[in-house]
Amino acid sequence: MSNSLRAAIIGATGYGGAELIRLLQAHPYVTITSVVSTSNAGAPLAESFPHLNQIFVGILDELDVDLIAGKADLVFLATPAGVSAELSMKLLAAGLKVIDISGDLRLKSAEAYENWYKKPAAPAEALERAVYGLSEVFGDEVKGMDLISNPGCYPTATLLGLIPAVQAGWIDPSTIIIDAKSGVSGAGRGLGLGAHYAEVNENFSAYKVNKHQHIPEIEQALSRIAGKDIVTTFTTHLVPMTRGIMTTMYATIIGEHTEAEFIEMYRQYYEGRKFVRIRSNGKMPATKEVLGSNYCDIGFAVDERTGRLTICSVIDNVVKGAAGQAIQNLNLMMGWEETTGLLFSPVYP
Amino acid sequence: MSNSLRAAIIGATGYGGAELIRLLQAHPYVTITSVVSTSNAGAPLAESFPHLNQIFVGILDELDVDLIAGKADLVFLATPAGVSAELSMKLLAAGLKVIDISGDLRLKSAEAYENWYKKPAAPAEALERAVYGLSEVFGDEVKGMDLISNPGCYPTATLLGLIPAVQAGWIDPSTIIIDAKSGVSGAGRGLGLGAHYAEVNENFSAYKVNKHQHIPEIEQALSRIAGKDIVTTFTTHLVPMTRGIMTTMYATIIGEHTEAEFIEMYRQYYEGRKFVRIRSNGKMPATKEVLGSNYCDIGFAVDERTGRLTICSVIDNVVKGAAGQAIQNLNLMMGWEETTGLLFSPVYP
Amino acid sequence: MSNSLRAAIIGATGYGGAELIRLLQAHPYVTITSVVSTSNAGAPLAESFPHLNQIFVGILDELDVDLIAGKADLVFLATPAGVSAELSMKLLAAGLKVIDISGDLRLKSAEAYENWYKKPAAPAEALERAVYGLSEVFGDEVKGMDLISNPGCYPTATLLGLIPAVQAGWIDPSTIIIDAKSGVSGAGRGLGLGAHYAEVNENFSAYKVNKHQHIPEIEQALSRIAGKDIVTTFTTHLVPMTRGIMTTMYATIIGEHTEAEFIEMYRQYYEGRKFVRIRSNGKMPATKEVLGSNYCDIGFAVDERTGRLTICSVIDNVVKGAAGQAIQNLNLMMGWEETTGLLFSPVYP
Amino acid sequence: MSNSLRAAIIGATGYGGAELIRLLQAHPYVTITSVVSTSNAGAPLAESFPHLNQIFVGILDELDVDLIAGKADLVFLATPAGVSAELSMKLLAAGLKVIDISGDLRLKSAEAYENWYKKPAAPAEALERAVYGLSEVFGDEVKGMDLISNPGCYPTATLLGLIPAVQAGWIDPSTIIIDAKSGVSGAGRGLGLGAHYAEVNENFSAYKVNKHQHIPEIEQALSRIAGKDIVTTFTTHLVPMTRGIMTTMYATIIGEHTEAEFIEMYRQYYEGRKFVRIRSNGKMPATKEVLGSNYCDIGFAVDERTGRLTICSVIDNVVKGAAGQAIQNLNLMMGWEETTGLLFSPVYP
Structure with a gap:
């Protein structure tokens, strides 16, 4: 059980990506080493999200599996439906762990996916390998796995x-x-x-x-x-x-x-x-x-x-329904205390 | 079928009252001759609702049944639960027609009223006499009646x-x-x-x-x-x-x-x-x-x-769920075309 | 002074257009005879604005000056900046009166327009002919004119x-x-x-x-x-x-x-x-x-x-800042009482 | 320079109080040992603020200076104008440090206070002793002091x-x-x-x-x-x-x-x-x-x-304009790094 992990975020210019950055800034064991965006690569992330000025100073990377594999141990996929289906297998093949926040790997039945999502399903291997990380119910199955499908909001x-x-x-x-x-x-x-x-x-x-x-x-x-x-x-x-x-x-x-x-x-x-x-x-x-x-x-x-x-x-929906539960799953995967980095109070009012 | 009616509004400083004023300003047959408030009597209504400045210049009257009976033919009761129960009978006795927007006269069962509203029910006579004015369903029963209970939102x-x-x-x-x-x-x-x-x-x-x-x-x-x-x-x-x-x-x-x-x-x-x-x-x-x-x-x-x-x-909720349906019931009561004064478009966006 | 006018609205699928329809529905002298959209022509307007279902049943027309000239006496231009510059002259040439809600004809100086709008200015003739219709200040100049530039919000x-x-x-x-x-x-x-x-x-x-x-x-x-x-x-x-x-x-x-x-x-x-x-x-x-x-x-x-x-x-901004003042200008143009069709109360709360 | 401080919050059922609790939960050196409310004493704080369920399990204390002095080293005053004027001196006398979030101690001139606040000013001694804690400007004056007046939002x-x-x-x-x-x-x-x-x-x-x-x-x-x-x-x-x-x-x-x-x-x-x-x-x-x-x-x-x-x-306004700057002042007072416990990202969107 290592207490140090390098994480990449693919889809960092969406709300799920921004929230992962907000939350991981406060996680004691994780360093974000790459933020990836297909559309804004080369620009500072804070141009897309000015609230992160001087908080996160990274430049957006291209989506390049080898590049990411050289920088990170684990990837969060905060991408729209249809992207993770193939990408997740490539990332695994490059030795990365993957937590997928999209819906691509949640349904075990490829037919159901295609009926409801109106897109081609992920490869059978990916569907089989992905563990559905509803932390409080199926969290035991997450520990030690390398491909987690994070539940929908x-x-x-x-x-x-x-x-x-x-x-x-x-x-x-x-x-x-x-x-x-x-x-x-x-x-x-x-x-x-x-x-x-x-x-x-x-x-x-x-x-x-x-x-x-x-x-x-x-x-x-x-x-x-x-x-x-x-x-x-x-x-x-x-x-x-x-x-x-x-x-x-x-x-x-x-x-x-x-x-x-x-x-x-x-x-x-x-x-x-x-x-x-x-x-x-x-x-x-x-x-x-x-x-x-x-x-x-x-x-x-x-x-x-x-x-x-x-x-x-x-x-x-952005925390427990996406980025927060993804980090909770990361904690479970890695054998860390489930609540690591997540024990902050709601913002009220 | 007269085409001219003098209306009083009791509870004119609440939202239901204000909406009655807005809508009745555009009704071709109705003149508001009294606005009543137990708390602000003597003050111009527009002090309570500045949006009505120069649109409605009346002064708030005391709640005095004789005074109202001298000024109006019909009363809208836009009062909190518990007020209409007795007041409606007094207004009827003074020769006024009544449209009650509160919940006091909607339930035929006094027991049900007391169970759900946790207040004493209206007199049996009032409950019996009140016609439940869900216009599109029970509108035929409204015509010519003098005590209408306007449905809840x-x-x-x-x-x-x-x-x-x-x-x-x-x-x-x-x-x-x-x-x-x-x-x-x-x-x-x-x-x-x-x-x-x-x-x-x-x-x-x-x-x-x-x-x-x-x-x-x-x-x-x-x-x-x-x-x-x-x-x-x-x-x-x-x-x-x-x-x-x-x-x-x-x-x-x-x-x-x-x-x-x-x-x-x-x-x-x-x-x-x-x-x-x-x-x-x-x-x-x-x-x-x-x-x-x-x-x-x-x-x-x-x-x-x-x-x-x-x-x-x-x-x-403020129109069809309160003031608008009350005016629709007024139209039905009086034998006017149901839509009189109410055919305005929604405000969008 | 005629009391009957046929109006067309170009740009009917925007908010300014929708508001013109809402307000003109209540205007006693105006009938909307054409609603025009370059993007949705042929479809019912209510598909774009469901709140107008059964209130306005027209089909969107193409932008065809002759077609409009055959149906209408006056045109409201509720179009984005850059469109009215040329279109207004064509409509005038076809014998239509024009009230332009866009910013194209407001600045008398073509140079100022181009500096601030970063677009080519309207023809000098249009800029000269257009009367700036800030109703309460310059309203006297509007009467009897055929090209009104409606002020910005x-x-x-x-x-x-x-x-x-x-x-x-x-x-x-x-x-x-x-x-x-x-x-x-x-x-x-x-x-x-x-x-x-x-x-x-x-x-x-x-x-x-x-x-x-x-x-x-x-x-x-x-x-x-x-x-x-x-x-x-x-x-x-x-x-x-x-x-x-x-x-x-x-x-x-x-x-x-x-x-x-x-x-x-x-x-x-x-x-x-x-x-x-x-x-x-x-x-x-x-x-x-x-x-x-x-x-x-x-x-x-x-x-x-x-x-x-x-x-x-x-x-x-959508009423006095756009559609409402445009109708006020219409009233002034036509010699009608300035408030015709516009004396409705604010919606509160 | 101690790295452990017991804090009390007076006015814990207001928004400033709730925010202090949220933020102090994440502060490494501070333990909240008393939350005080004059109106709800005896009840769990989480009854007033359900978002704190299982996060802060304390019971609201009475406002009793001796009680507080027995439990805490420092008091945050998150009270309405007029309360701190006298209370702050009593708390100081009992040996407590005080950070006042209200406006009572901000104006050095008692006359100005009375003109603008329409209330009696605090005792001259308190006005003199209070240090105005605009952290980035006057932060040097805060260090080691025991009565800080936190700036308004x-x-x-x-x-x-x-x-x-x-x-x-x-x-x-x-x-x-x-x-x-x-x-x-x-x-x-x-x-x-x-x-x-x-x-x-x-x-x-x-x-x-x-x-x-x-x-x-x-x-x-x-x-x-x-x-x-x-x-x-x-x-x-x-x-x-x-x-x-x-x-x-x-x-x-x-x-x-x-x-x-x-x-x-x-x-x-x-x-x-x-x-x-x-x-x-x-x-x-x-x-x-x-x-x-x-x-x-x-x-x-x-x-x-x-x-x-x-x-x-x-x-x-609730963080840098109240509770956050109060904690920043606490850090400065105590000689801790100014940002301790406060380096979290904005919540976006």
Whole structure:
């Protein structure tokens, strides 16, 4: 277990890349030795992100696997869908460890990937080799591996909120409905009318209803936990804010379980995992209560009138939903304490 | 059918009152002859609302039923819960017509009111006499009446979105789940940490889960349509924006019905009702697309994988969810064309 | 003086175009007979702007001067800089009246245009013929003319706030400093990182300091009023909101004048002009107090310690700063009452 | 020089208090041993601030000087104006060091305090003893002292932006105009219509024009630097965002100095001070580029047409404008490296 690692970030001019830089600046064991951008190579990173002036003084590298392999031990892929599929294998071949933040390696089924992402799937070898790093659930599988597929933002909030109840058999998985809401940073830094300020501000909208590419990722994990195929109803909405995801989840309770019992059961499930906080006070968590941090906060309401459970799960999509969990996976991979470099407080207000 | 009406507004220093003034300024048949505030009587209204400078020059009156009866033919009650319960009967006794925007007269069951509102219910006579003015559904019952209870903001969006499907028997009412989101103006102008800028901005939160006082109002109407008792799961969320409500609703489809069939059926249901717009393009409506207007826009998604229908319904909570629908009810009461004074476009962007 | 006019809108898929449609829907004398877009011709306008579903059912026309001349009497040019320069002359030649909302015809000096806009100037004939329609100041010159250049958003707020004091000789024009702030809609619907939600939200920034193309427009009008060349310091800032401009203006007072005297002098200057509201209560106006409306609200503070006057002037940039003032100019051109179709209240909150 | 300090925070349920807790959690030498609230004593702090659940588990103490003296070495006073005036002397008498974040001890003149704050001034002894901790300018005076008055948010941004130019004699101090803009968190957690979401959102307003209590603080420091009395014009505006201040400052340049010369001169002035970043790329800084961090970013524009300099200075009002600079002062007091615990990156986007 080395306490010193050289990391490269590919896709450093996107929001995921910028957040990796912010967080890794505070990580005691990691040095960023290369930041890569296909579009701005040769320019200082701080030209793209002035908030990093005098904090990160590096120049953007070309995407050149050999160059990266000469500088780094591990690569974070903060790239759009479709890029990691092939790139990850080349990086592994060059002896690098890889943590992929994109969706390319999350689905074990190439067919499902192609159906939902409308792109060619990654090579079978990559899909097989990639370990799905939902840290608090499958973290044990990450240790010592060299290719980690970091979970999507919606799946992270959703799965951490649902898995204990599904595993316990306390809810009927066929009744699960997930109503998800995200801040606009989830759409990335690429321009589009859907992220144009005057269109999004003072507006609340639904998008990709029943068609979001995170649906098969959620169902794959829930099915694995339940031991049978699960399909869910999943709706995504855009909230006029920058960071934050809430998934509000509904399911019919099996048997009799009080709110207090759910809380207790979840606390046991997440015992020792600092980044999941189960609310006890009957108040649901709010996205701002995790902003800028790696926490996932979860609250419960049992409705005796309808026999349904309502779960609210919140994360910062850029941290726990991307860069933060990627570093958490790095810690698990390397055998470091899971929380290394990540124990900072949310920014409030 | 007179084409000239003198209106008083009680609660003119709240947001519902201000919006009534904005909208009635453009109504061809109505003159506002009294604006009433218990707290600021004697001061110009424009001191409370500088945007009305030189637009509405009236002085705030005391709350004095005789005074109002001498000046007006009809009263809008834009008051907090608990006020209309008694006041409405006094106003009626003084010969005034009343349109109540508060929740006091919406529930026919005094017991339900007291359970959900935690206040004493209105007199039985008032509850009986009040007509529930969900214009597009129960509008026929409004004509010629003198006590109208204006629907709540969440119930308006919810019921307009659900009733055609429930009435047609195309969805299973026992499976209805309503995930509701509202802008902050719904909380009114009264101060509270829950509407404090730094707490709400860049934040998305859930509140009153399974406990919102609009639940029995929704269930009362749905049960009436279905001809049997219906209970629903209803969650309310706060969106960092000022105006707008979206309710995302889920239910299991009974039989086989395509998206196109739902759209066609809803269009027939709302035939001739200008303020309900059914989307056809596979895109869900966004709250900004109705901002400042009396429209309710509704979209559908049928998920063949799960057999569920997803409905998104959006309104401006201050207009269709309060002042606008109140004026629509006024039009219906008076036998005027339903759209009189209300046919203005949403404000976009 | 006809009371019936057929209007075309070129650039109907931008925000200025959409606002013209919203406002003209409520104008008693105008019918929109053509909406033109070079990019989306043939498609329903409501595909670009779903909020206009069932409100405006027209199909977008090609940009064809003869076609427009056959359908319309007057054209609003809601086009980006550089388009009107030539187009306006063609439209005039085809017998159409023209109101140009772009900046192409505002500067009388072709050299100044080319310096500040970095584009070729319009033909001298067009620059000469165009009347600068700052309604409350130069409105008399608009009557009966056929080519109106509608003022820019910043100049409108700035000039209405400064001109009475400059004309009265109560402030020293060489000391004028204008600190301007605008909502993001001023940047239009075109995509750019500067209007990307995650970049702009929760952010306040300055841009084009001393370089904004509205500087020569402001100086041209002030110089005309003062009868000598005036240069000003002008800074523009971007506010995380959609609509609204405030210009905060500073100048050294000449002689002794109290706040009350400034207020009285401005009220006399704007006597009878309904869209300028001078605040009397010692409180400065806020942008939201004019949102969605054609008002310009102005407030004053005299600082005896420094001998300086501070003026705050607010408008809705899309209304008084663009579409609303264009319609006001239409009214003046046609000899109609200036306020026709424009007397609606701001939307608050 | 001890590397271990026990700190108490009085006013822990306000935003300044919460931010101190967030930042001190990451400080290597400080342990928070008491959090004090007069209103919520006895309750867990995390009830007031759920984002601190499981991060800070302390219970709120009563305000009891002896109790605090028994637990802590130093007290941060994050209290409203009027509280520190007396309290600070009692805390000093009990042997505690004090860093006061309120405005009570900033003005050396009791008369000025009473004129601008409309409250009784602190005892002369306290005013004399308090060291004004504008770290990058007067930081040398802080070392080893026991009563530090932390600068106000507006003064911090303003003074760091102006002092080098004033000290160099490159601008005429009698021409200084400061146009300041702040996010809403500056108003604190106390309720008021001025911080009510629906009033502030999508709104830009000016307030306390020429009357803000930070004016004498700014003038006191500038006068000290200039060696003569300076009065300034200072306007404050409210921006619809939570965190961030920009001050845009104008002054007439004395002599001939280019933008590049100003940049170079400021860089020399702030040599070795990591928290002031001078922009070189002709782009002004934006508030979001320092959000959540202790940086102050400053940019310049020289206008040859008017001979004026425009300076933009941005800070996070809760960090560099309050809690962050307080910790910076703590570091200076204690002889620790100025940046200890404060070298984290801004949160972007």
